[in-house]
Amino acid sequence: MKENKTKNLTLFALTWPIFIEIMLHMLMGNADTLMLSQYSDKAVAAVGVSNQILSVVIVMFGFVAQGAAILVAQNLGAEQQKKAGEISVLSISLNLWFSLLLSILLFSCARWILQLMDLPANIMDEAIIYMQIVGGLIFVQALIMTAGAILRSYGHTKDTMAVTIGMNILNVIGNYFVIFGPFGFPVFGVAGVAFSTAISRFIGFLVLIFLLIKRSQGELDFKNFFRYQKSHVKGLLQIGIPSAGEQLSYNASQMVITYFVAQLGTIAITTKVYAQNIMMFIFLFAVAIGQGTQILIGHMIGSGKINDAYERGIKSLQISIFISLFMASIVYVCAKPLFGIFTDDSTIIETGSFLLLLTVILEPGRAFNLVVINSLRAAGDVRFPVYIGIASMWGISVVFAWFFGIYLNLGLTGIWIAFIADEWLRGILMLRRWKGRQWVSMSFVRNKSSS
Incomplete structure (x- = not known):
């Protein structure tokens, strides 16, 4: 059954869910900014500058995810399911430790980073709040990127599409409550939007991990989470860093x-x-x-x-x-x-x-x-x-x-x-x-x- 799944992949079957997933990222990626525009122009500016910095950091997480996607696909094609599973677990582990380090830096150095951007004083406080919450939890996004790349290499592009849809819906609903305060819900502004983004990402990651374990049919052995095989690490870095x-x-x-x-x-x-x-x-x-x-x-x-x-x-x-x-x-x-x-x-x-x-x-x-x-x-x-x-x-x-x-x-x-x-x-x-x-x-x- 595993062999058929890897051999019966078609371009259309893989591509249309990827298309919808990326389109959703484009349409909904700025949901925080669009909804905050109804709350405060200063909040929009604060979140906009913070997201510009965070987008550069997110690119850095891609080197492990990109390497994992290619190595997992090649090993599955070679019917080396065990190696594919080992590389999957290794890539999740590597990106977790790397992203945790960056999360700590973003949280502790938020003010200094934003001062380098010569941010106006009237939006500095809100920008720091957003940077510390979303940036401090940015490791979740790194894990989402890695788990999503692995799932796509296994051929399950519909799964990542569905999770992206769910995350975006949760984020918009969360934004609505913290910005507009319906039913007497307290308005939290930038801090609320930051938590809404972080929470929706965390839930999305949990679902991705569940799907990854289910779809890999026992090939992921998380005992390898702390075991780093030199050949696998070398392969990930050779692809990912360039x-x-x-x-x-x-x-x-x-x-x-x-x-x-x-x-x-x-x-x-x-x-x-x-x-x-x-x-x-x-x-x-x-x-x-x-x-x-x-x-x-x-x-x-x-x-x-x-x-x-x-x-x-x-x-x-x-x-x-x-x-x-x-x-x-x-x-x-x-x-x-x-x-x-x-x-x-x-x-x-x-x-x-x-x-x-x-x-x-x-x-x-x-x-x-x-x-x-x-x-x-x-x-x-x-x-x-x-x-x-x-x-x-x-x-x-x-x-x-x-x-x-x-x-x-x-x-x-x-x-x-x-x-x-x-x-x-x-x-x-x-x-x-x-x-x-x-x-x-x-x-x-x-x-x-x-x-």
Whole structure:
């Protein structure tokens, strides 16, 4: 029965729950901010700045989760269920201790961190409260990421989707009570929202662990929680650290580009925010396809089906490019009504609409990276995407953004030209790497079994 479950996975069956899960994160991820806007503008600012810091910390948890997802998939494909279970428990243990350390730092250093952000004094106290509660319990989010990644590698993407739906519903209900105080319930403001977020995450984690134990059918032996096999730890770090480094580099480069946009004025900043919020619902499809493809290729590589893995990567890329191009075109046609949801400023609507026209060129290039990079990682080729990614993010995206956007005074159009050049250059290089098949000899499962 276990063998059939791993061999009968399909891209569609894996991808549609991932799609809904990510969409919910996009729609509901800012629920705290949206609901707090009815309570206090200062509270919104305090929570917004705190979440910006916390999002960087959450990226750091991804290095163990990413490594676990790939190693578990490869071992399941190789029918090494025991090793998959050992790696699952190890990854949960590693991320727990690492995230607990960061939680303690966030709780004890909240004021100092927020002062570095040059936060106004009138929102400092509320920001500290939110940072200490959510940041102090951020280890729960690390465990959610790890358990969710493992469940998806076992093929149970519907489970993680259902848990995400439940967490979001609990969070919104909790926010409603602590912000609006129905039925005489006391209003707690920022502190209440922080506890609502933390509690909903904790309940979600408990459900994920229950599902993980149930779905693995006894393959998870928590006696290994304190037993760290050197080969497993090495494999997790070899995959995870480069992947996390790439994500951190991307976030840092985007912060620099945002600094450039800030020099263009408030309208430019607002237009960029609205445009990128709309664009999220275009590349969401490519993100889901990329994650589903990673799971499939991990299983194929583990079972030695190299040609099947190669063909799966190419087919997924073709599907992703088509969907990205189609969705970007639809969004451009509807650009003005979409921007009209956010604003009635004609300058923002006109500029934003042109940016969405450029997005028709941008998004197919992004699809290359979201699908092929995940395919390379699943095959064990984790360093090449990092090296090329960092070089292109800073050498192309940042440099071109300054040159076209600021130096040539093309504004946001220049910024989008930089995005297009970066995504397409990286995408073409990643496709060449995939077609070159240098990744064939890089499977962590095969390397370990042959040693």
